[in-house]
Amino acid sequence: MSPILETQKLCKSFGALAVAQNIDFRLHAGDRRALIGPNGAGKTSFVNMLMGALAPSSGRIFLGGEDVTRVRQAQRVKRGLGRTFQINALFNRLPVLDNVALGIAERRDAARRMWRPASSHKEVIQEAAELLSTLGLAEDALVPVKDLPYGKQRLVEIGIALGLQPKVLLLDEPAAGVPSYESEKILSSLERLPPDIAILIIEHDMDLVFRFARRITVLVQGEVLVEGTPEEVRRDRRVHEVYLGEAHHA
Amino acid sequence: MSGYTVDPRIRWTEYLPWVLALAAFFLLPEYLALGARILIFVLFALSLDLILGYGGIITLGHSAFFGLGAYTAGILSAKLGVNDNFVQLAAAAGAAALLGALTGAVILRTKALTLLMLTLAITAILLEVANKMSSITGGADGLSGVVVNPILGSFRFDLFGKTAFLYCLAVLALSWFLVRRIIYSPYGAMLTGIRDNTARMHAIGAPVYLRLVLIYTLSAMLAGIAGALLTQVNQFVGLNVLGFEVSGELLVMLILGGVGRLYGAFVGPVVYLVAQDYLAKQFPEYWYFGIGVILILVVMFAPSGILGLIDRIKTKRRPA
Numbered sequence: 332m333s334p335i336l337e338t339q340k341l342c343k344s345f346g347a348l349a350v351a352q353n354i355d356f357r358l359h360a361g362d363r364r365a366l367i368g369p370n371g372a373g374k375t376s377f378v379n380m381l382m383g384a385l386a387p388s389s390g391r392i393f394l395g396g397e398d399v400t401r402v403r404q405a406q407r408v409k410r411g412l413g414r415t416f417q418i419n420a421l422f423n424r425l426p427v428l429d430n431v432a433l434g435i436a437e438r439r440d441a442a443r444r445m446w447r448p449a450s451s452h453k454e455v456i457q458e459a460a461e462l463l464s465t466l467g468l469a470e471d472a473l474v475p476v477k478d479l480p481y482g483k484q485r486l487v488e489i490g491i492a493l494g495l496q497p498k499v500l501l502l503d504e505p506a507a508g509v510p511s512y513e514s515e516k517i518l519s520s521l522e523r524l525p526p527d528i529a530i531l532i533i534e535h536d537m538d539l540v541f542r543f544a545r546r547i548t549v550l551v552q553g554e555v556l557v558e559g560t561p562e563e564v565r566r567d568r569r570v571h572e573v574y575l576g577e578a579h580h581a
Numbered sequence: 582m583s584g585y586t587v588d589p590r591i592r593w594t595e596y597l598p599w600v601l602a603l604a605a606f607f608l609l610p611e612y613l614a615l616g617a618r619i620l621i622f623v624l625f626a627l628s629l630d631l632i633l634g635y636g637g638i639i640t641l642g643h644s645a646f647f648g649l650g651a652y653t654a655g656i657l658s659a660k661l662g663v664n665d666n667f668v669q670l671a672a673a674a675g676a677a678a679l680l681g682a683l684t685g686a687v688i689l690r691t692k693a694l695t696l697l698m699l700t701l702a703i704t705a706i707l708l709e710v711a712n713k714m715s716s717i718t719g720g721a722d723g724l725s726g727v728v729v730n731p732i733l734g735s736f737r738f739d740l741f742g743k744t745a746f747l748y749c750l751a752v753l754a755l756s757w758f759l760v761r762r763i764i765y766s767p768y769g770a771m772l773t774g775i776r777d778n779t780a781r782m783h784a785i786g787a788p789v790y791l792r793l794v795l796i797y798t799l800s801a802m803l804a805g806i807a808g809a810l811l812t813q814v815n816q817f818v819g820l821n822v823l824g825f826e827v828s829g830e831l832l833v834m835l836i837l838g839g840v841g842r843l844y845g846a847f848v849g850p851v852v853y854l855v856a857q858d859y860l861a862k863q864f865p866e867y868w869y870f871g872i873g874v875i876l877i878l879v880v881m882f883a884p885s886g887i888l889g890l891i892d893r894i895k896t897k898r899r900p901a
Contacts, residue, residue: 413784425584433785446766450587
């Protein structure tokens with residue numbers, strides 16, 4: 332089976348600082364992959380390059396078999412790439428439903444319409460309401476996002492990305508800053524996602540990572556150190572030294 | 582104000598500006614010239630609110646479009662003998678929109694201070710061009726001899742400014758209707774998204790740059806229409822329409838009324854221009870001092886403008 336997302340020899344440097352060094356990475360439909368690594372390993376930069384928010388210094392990115400290295404972010408999204416942000420990137424003043432509806436309208440090509448009122452686009456609103464329902468946010472649909480507790484805001488982050496119906500979903504620390512009882516909700520929401528979506532999750536919560544991911548890639552100083560099943564990664568001494576070791580010592 | 586959860590029906594308060602304008606027409610006949618000027622600046626402020634309040638595009642050069650519209654109408658009449666008001670308005674709208682599209686395509690690739698400087702530069706260039714091309718524009722002396730045929734073949738611009746007032750009111754009403762439709766549409770919702778979180782809009786697949794260029798073009802078109810109205814009403818156009826002061830004053834008016842609220846563009850010019858008129862009569866030498874005091878008070882006590890202050894008071898009075 333050909334990968335839905337692939338990078339070949341992906342490199343990125345900021346001056347002397349290399350945040351990605353020859354990264355060869357493959358993600359298949361339905362994959363549940365985690366990308367872990369110590370702070371500064373280059374995980375978010377890698378996601379930014381996959382999305383098109385950051386241009387690589389060299390190397391290539393393929394989405395659905397097509398070279399998208401020079402394709403704009405908006406076009407990559409239309410081809411099935413969706414993401415969440417490490418730090419909430421929400422429309423804080425808008426109600427929860429509007430946050431999700433903006434993405435859905437974009438996907439349905441309704442966002443460029445200038446004449447009919449937004450509230451008359453029932454198909455967008457209905458889809459947004461159904462999505463919020465699956466995330467357990469139906470009761471908060473009309474609440475401005477800024478008034479939501481942080482855990483629910485993280486769910487809205489995921490909701491916006493899901494509204495794009497992505498083939499590949501990149502989750503950048505979805506449980507960051509969330510208390511453990513709320514990270515359970517996030518995990519169960521992720522586990523209920525359609526099985527055919529390929530998911531790449533960056534996360535520091537090792538419990539969540541090892542419960543969710545079927546394969547794990549460990550990134551250190553912009554290089555892939557190890558890739559394997561959770562058990563293989565757990566047993567790998569190099570991982571203990573550079574990453575898990577840090578956690579144990581902490 | 583915009584979005585998928587907002588009721589787009591016109592509320593009773595939205596009729597107020599029109600009722601007040603008509604009341605002013607009948608009750609304050611000696612102020613119709615000032616009234617027409619206010620209506621023109623409301624339209625101009627509305628065009629700025631569309632890009633600044635909804636699109637988050639910061640500019641100090643909106644007078645470029647206002648001035649181009651004013652000169653287009655003026656040159657058409659004074660130099661080419663085209664005196665039909667609608668042709669003048671259409672030409673002004675087209676010229677300003679074209680300039681908006683061309684300059685927007687360049688400057689909207691930038692942000693923040695760079696963008697602000699570029700908008701200033703564009704209006705400064707236009708000002709200098711108008712100054713140097715005196716054979717066409719009249720240069721520093723201005724362009725006189727502007728003639729406007731009777732509106733719809735029947736309504737001649739009269740000495741008391743009645744026709745001019747109603748004409749400006751009608752053009753403003755049509756423009757307001759257009760802007761309101763855009764604001765309440767998915768495009769309006771998308772614009773607020775860009776204003777609030779551009780990075781996220783990129784990440785949901787919105788072609789942010791193209792969308793901003795389009796709204797910038799529309800805004801320029803409306804500003805051009807406002808400029809043409811000023812020329813038609815005054816039957817004269819001078820270099821001041823392209824000056825930085827006009828852009829600055831306009832920004833002040835919008836901030837005074839409330840940015841991104843649609844009706845802030847109505848309230849701000851009324852308060853500013855009425856205060857300016859009153860203070861200029863009472864204190865001919867120090868009237869700017871009064872304007873300065875009003876501004877300081879607004880910035881200190883109503884940073885979201887007068888409409889923002891009213892909203893705050895209403896929220897405080899609402900039972901918990």
